Amino acid sequence: MEPIPDYTSSVAEELKALAVSGALTPDAAQMQVAAKLDHVLTCLKETKPAKKSSALGWLFARGSGKPRKIRGLYVHGSVGRGKTMLMDMFFKKAPIARKRRAHFHEFMADVHSRIHEHRQKLKRGETRQADPVPPVAAALFAEAELLCFDEFSVTDITDAMILARLFTELFGLGCVLIATSNVAPDDLYREGLNRSLFLPFIGLLETHVDVVTLDSPTDxxxxxxxxxxxxxxxxxxxxxxxxxxxxxxxxxxxxxxxxxxxxxxxxxxxxxxxxxxxxxxxxxxxxxxxxxxxxxxxxxxxxxxxxxxxxxxxxxxxxxxxxxxxxxxxxxxxxxxxxxxxxxxxxxxxxxxxxxxxxxxxxxxxxxxxxxxxxxxxxxxxxxxxx
Structure with a gap:
């Protein structure tokens, strides 16, 4: 086998190198998703690094002084098609320090834990902020401007009811979202209790991410x-x-x-x-x-x-x-x-x-x-x- 060359610059180049080495089978559908992930990488590279004095500093395009909105990506398709592999390649290459990769359910467990802790602080008189969502979102964004979620799936009503408010705050701060899922956004929380209250989140999500299907013929x-x-x-x-x-x-x-x-x-x-x-x-x-x-x-x-x-x-x-x-x-x-x-x-x-x-x-x-x-x-x- 030929040695794998340096492929640090893009997801597509890494896929090509792995195919040349024999480690992966060439897959056109994966290459299409890789190109979209590389576009997000390019957008991230064109932003200024965050300054310690401002959590929003990284969002300003180089030399423009204006906030730059970066659209994320939501990749859905059947299991075993390579969604997680591609997201992991992207995550390793993302040129920012504050980034987080997590399974979606683990992230939401963390969110609920933070909300609970905020409410305890409210009871103890340590804060006057009655609504826990804005400070929790601000804390999450301070830790990670880029969120990469594996297996985005909504099955719990407590998650469903909070997602729109949470991500309204996160997207407003400038959070960039990359997610993989087995279902399209329109099918999230399908048949769920009080789904009508969840639907605004789908619209919000589609406003801030591009949706792409990974339909590789091979599992x-x-x-x-x-x-x-x-x-x-x-x-x-x-x-x-x-x-x-x-x-x-x-x-x-x-x-x-x-x-x-x-x-x-x-x-x-x-x-x-x-x-x-x-x-x-x-x-x-x-x-x-x-x-x-x-x-x-x-x-x-x-x-x-x-x-x-x-x-x-x-x-x-x-x-x-x-x-x-x-x-x-x-x-x-x-x-x-x-x-x-x-x-x-x-x-x-x-x-x-x-x-x-x-x-x-x-x-x-x-x-x-x-x-x-x-x-x-x-x-x-x-x-x-x-x-």
Missing amino acids: YRMQKLANLPVYISPLDARADAAMTAAWNQVTDGVKGAPVEVPRKGRSIHVPLAAGRAARFSFSDICEKPLGAADYLALAERFDQIFVEHVPQLGPEKRNEAKRFINLVDTLYDNTVRLYVSAETSAEDILTERRGTEGFEFDRTVSRLFEMRSADYLARHQAERAEA
Whole structure:
């Protein structure tokens, strides 16, 4: 293979270099999106650097003294077409210091946390600003003039009701937005409660971003996932390395972080999450008092779940075995992709298989085998594409 040349100047040049090296397959649809991302890069490069005395200094075009409005980009299309890869290339090249790349749901969790903290300050008499949205937006903009969101999706009514007000403030300050999504803006929060109150956000969004569809004929994610091991045993250094390699493939190397998944007034702790992938140890997910409803909340939030270090389960681990059965059943019913590292083969996880629990575990073993199949992976991908 030829060495990959320096491709720091544009997303399109990076794509071409990777294609020449054989690391990527040339894709015309991706190149079209790359050109639009490069246009945003050019606009960013033509602005003055921000001055410490003014959060808005960076918005003024060189030498013009006038505010420059930079339109962002909203890229939508089916899963596995390369949207996240392109956005990550763009983000690394964006020539500004204050920028943020996040999964959309993680960003909104941060927003709600800041709003809650502002209201606590109001109660303590530390602020007289009754409306938390303007100061929260100002703080977010002070940290990042460029926001890059992966998997822009609105499913929560609390998010839906606040987005228009929040982004009216952010766009007014000069925030530039780049987002990827599986759906077009008009389909955001489709069938959602009180959707009429959400519609102004769609109009606001389309005023500040260009909308482009990425319709590549090839599902690159499916090609990549099809070759990943999903059940690894026994537990050893090789198993740990294989799970980490699979995690890095699934997340495209994005640095993960702990998150909290809300459920009926409380939250489920996820030790490591990146986008719509979550990583647990067996003790995190099966030795804590979690039930089927908790596992359903995780299945609705994540497309791919890793469970590491599953031990062999004897009679003294009956509760843990029951939770493991519930977990596999729930993930299977919701076509979540499950990756497991275990002490033994699936058939030998439960040391005693008697009565109802024995029958239930036989079903679990069968499902674990089916979840490794190409048919299950195809169903997983198809349902995510329709989501």
